[in-house]
Amino acid sequence: MSVSVAAYRGRVRTAAFAGFLAVAALSASGVAHAEGDPTRGGASETYTNPEQCADQSEEFRFRFYYNSNYGGAWVNIGHSLPDLARLEPGGSYPGTYPMGFCDKGNGAGQNVANNAASAYNWYRGYCATVHYNSWYRGATDQIFPNNGTNLSATYNNNKSISFAAC
Structure with a gap:
């Protein structure tokens, strides 16, 4: 099955854009860095x-x-x-x-x-x-x-x- 170059580029752009949206959503959700665990170490x-x-x-x-x-x-x-x-x-x-x-x-x-x-x-x-x-x-x-x-x-x-x- 052959895929045209234009169709392939379109799929790549769509996948890249979806990845960008996922990263943006995580950044906007306010996910914080994990804090340390003070019950460990010493x-x-x-x-x-x-x-x-x-x-x-x-x-x-x-x-x-x-x-x-x-x-x-x-x-x-x-x-x-x-x-x-x-x-x-x-x-x-x-x-x-x-x-x-x-x-x-x-x-x-x-x-x-x-x-x-x-x-x-x-x-x-x-x-x-x-x-x-x-x-x-x-x-x-x-x-x-x-x-x-x-x-x-x-x-x-x-x-x-x-x-x-x-």
Whole structure:
């Protein structure tokens, strides 16, 4: 069965146009990039990750702030961390180290453990729980998806953070 060149070109144009429409429909529907899963990973993925101090991140969508009302230095968190004062990076980085606030404003370089006054959770499907003590113990402040707060029970007494689907 022979197909004319004109007919073949018409089919190719129709297929290409249909593909274009499908891509345009997906783009217009507002399909967002998938956010990271904070219930996976941990301190070793945090050690040298540039997302920790990025202005915006799909992987690290929780932020501690040094001051109340989301002010001062901040740091992005992307995983549950059992002790903000003793991260264990593993690999070629022996020992432990404290997580510090990024070099951006009042409190820059200070330890995050026992120094956060407010926090914001940009995760859409996960609740964050800030714990007074390490290993997810003691008093807590819970922060729901797309929400922030001045810490109360853990104000300047935050040692660990956990995430769960909610």
